[in-house]
Amino acid sequence: MAVCCDLEVDVNGEETFLLDKETICLFSARLSRLFGKSTSAKRNKVIFHDFPGGAGNFELISRFCYNNGKIDINPSNISSLYSAAQFMEMNDSVSGNCNLLGAIEKSIEKIGDWTWSDLLVALKHCQDLQQVATSSGVLERCLDSLVGRLVTNNEASPCASTSSPDSPRFRQSCDTKSAENSKHGFSRAAWWFEDLSVLNPNMIEMLIKSMVSKKVDNVIIGRFLVYYQKSKFYIASSDEKHKVLEIVIDMLHILDPNSISCRSLFGILRVMLNLNISKSSRSKLESMIGSQLDQATLDNLLIPSPHGTSYLYDVNLVLKFLKAFLRGDRQLSPIRTKKVGTLIDLYIAEVAPDPCLKPSKFLALITALPDSARDSCDELYHAIDIYLEVHAGLSEDEKMKICCAPNYEKLSTEACIHLSQNAKFRSKSVVQALTSRLKGTNYSENKGKAKKDEAGEQAVVYTGKLEISADNEKLREHLQGMQCRVMELEEVCKKMQTQMAKFMKSKAAAANATPRLMPRFCS
Structure with missing residues (x-):
């Protein structure tokens, strides 16, 4: 039987279909309304620019029409059929014996009865027509059914x-239940x-x-x-x-x-x-890592610096981790905080030899954690010692800020002995800062304590004293040696004050007495 092809349909510029207008209009209210009761023998042409699913989907609809409104609605075509049926307005037919949209909606209600494989097939097709799949309810029902099975089973x-998903205990626990493992060996x-x-x-x-x-x-x-x-x-x-x-x-x-x-x-x-x-x-990833920083290792933190920078490791990133840790751990759990303190001290020791690490970044690292994060400051002190050795050109102010960071009361005996003999910690500003730090006073409060003699010369009087246990005389001697120059200045100042007082008394007495030789200022 000859088939009339009086309708030409261009679908999105992909493909052109030659169809029987009467057959298509019988099921599509959109085309039926477009052509009305036209009986022209002239071939009509329709151009669709936005047909959902393209030429392949239009062919599916054409087969439905030519098959007298019969089609197998299954997981692989349900989303495509729905989108095309909506576009072609196939909710009612001229003959009144077929409602494609109604049939699809009935199939959607039965999605809960589909197999796991059917759900996966439907989801894959929903990806290409997500907007339509969402509006039709296909996507939502597939997801609900799929997730529901994971939960109920x-x-x-x-x-x-x-358990941690990477811990041996977790893997062992899962592996003991792996009788039904998939082909790739997952639990x-x-x-x-x-x-x-x-x-x-x-x-x-x-x-x-x-x-x-x-x-x-x-x-x-x-x-x-x-x-x-x-x-x-x-x-x-x-x-x-x-x-x-x-x-x-x-x-x-x-x-x-x-x-x-x-x-x-x-x-x-x-x-x-x-x-x-x-x-x-x-930022979200940095925050998540920061919240678990106590579980990290040194190798985790040794992240190379961004391309184009001169320093070795990405110190800025580690500082962000620390900030996230301190922000998240509001209770400042002592155990977690001390684990982070130990880890950061190891990290500081690794980055300290970097000649390109700026003093401001190094200072930010060594001062980021609270004092409670460290039971001992030995590692921090030795890292500072290395940094000062590599960065010999630091200003006095930079040295002072860095040297004031550790709590020297938390140094071991060996570290204290090393400190007393360390020439890098012997500049005037550093010694004054360390003395004040050990005394528990503020450096700025002692910085200006000075007295002048008559000649206008200034001698700084340091009030801080090193307080070390009396039962360790050797350690006391070493630490006192670190202050020898400061103590000498203090003694000279006291002698000058004493001699000046005697001189003033003698000068007052000379006005009413026989002149005599002036005393020597210094013996």
């Missing part, structure tokens, strides 16, 4: 959520990782938010996000990597802070350093 949290809790890693970042964002709202174990979600980032980076373009990483970081940030290990966060950080991601996502 308890397959998302077979392991204790308090039962992670069997779905590979299935969902095919989704695009926007879909992953919706998925994770749905999982969080359904109370899926945050540890498992964190593990999935790390897996997703790694799996996507193998084939993603540079722009896609930006999007993937930003979504992963943003989604990790809404999870429980302890749901992802510090090691994993540093792994993401090293990837981030090579990408120019948004400032917001960068």
Whole structure:
């Protein structure tokens, strides 16, 4: 039987279809209204510039029309059919015996009965038509059904959520339940990782938010996000990597802070350093790392400086971690704070030999933590000693500020002996500062204490004394040696004052007595 082709349809410039106008208009209210009751034998042409799904989707609709309103609605075409049916206004037909939109809506209501594979297929197709899939309810129902199965089957949290996902105990706990592991050897809790890693970042964002709202174990979600980032980076373009990483970081940030290990966060950080991601996502990652800084290692912190800078390590980044740690740990847990103090002292010792590290950055590092973070200041003192040796050209003011940073009361006996013999700590300003620091007074309060003799010469009188236990005479001698020059000035000043007083008395008596030789000022 001959088929009439009196309608030409150009779909988005992709392909042109020759169709029977009467057949198509029978099911499409849009085309039926367009042509009305026209009986012209002339071939009509319609151009669609924004047909949803393009030529492939229009062909699907054409087959539905030519098959007298019969079509298999399944997970692979439900979103496409819905978008096309809406566009063509196929909610009612001229014959009144077919309502494609109504049939699709009935199928959407049965999504809860679909298999896991059906849900995945539908989600993949929803990615291309996300706006339509959202408006139709297909996407929401698929996500709800998929996440609901993870929750009800308890397959998302077979392991204790308090364990670190990277700890041996966590892995062992999961591995003991791996009878149903997937082909890649993931634990039962992670069997779905590979299935969902095919989704695009926007879909992953919706998925994770749905999982969080359904109370899926945050540890498992964190593990999935790390897996997703790694799996996507193998084939993603540079722009896609930006999007993937930003979504992963943003989604990790809404999870429980302890749901992802510090090691994993540093792994993401090293990837981030090579990408120019948004400032917001960068700040979120820095904040997450800072909140777990007590779990970091020295190797984690030794991050090379940004390209174009002269210093070796990215000190600014570590300072941001410290700021986030102190801001987040409002209770300042002594154990956590002291662990960070030990870690930062090791870091300071590593960066101190860097000749390009500015005094202001070094000072910011050594003063960032409160005094309670250190039981001993030996490591900090030795790092300062190295820094002063490498940076011999520092001004007196810079030296003074750096040397005043440690609490010298927390130095060991050996460190105190070393300090007493350390020539780098013997300038006048530094000695005065150290004396005041040991005494517990303010350097600025003692700085101006001076007296002048008649000739106008100034001698600074230092009131601070080194207070060391009396049962360690050897240590006392070493520390007193550090002050010898200051003490000499003090003694000379006292002698001059005594001799001046005698001279003034003698001068007053000479007015009423026989002149005699003037006494010597100094013996």
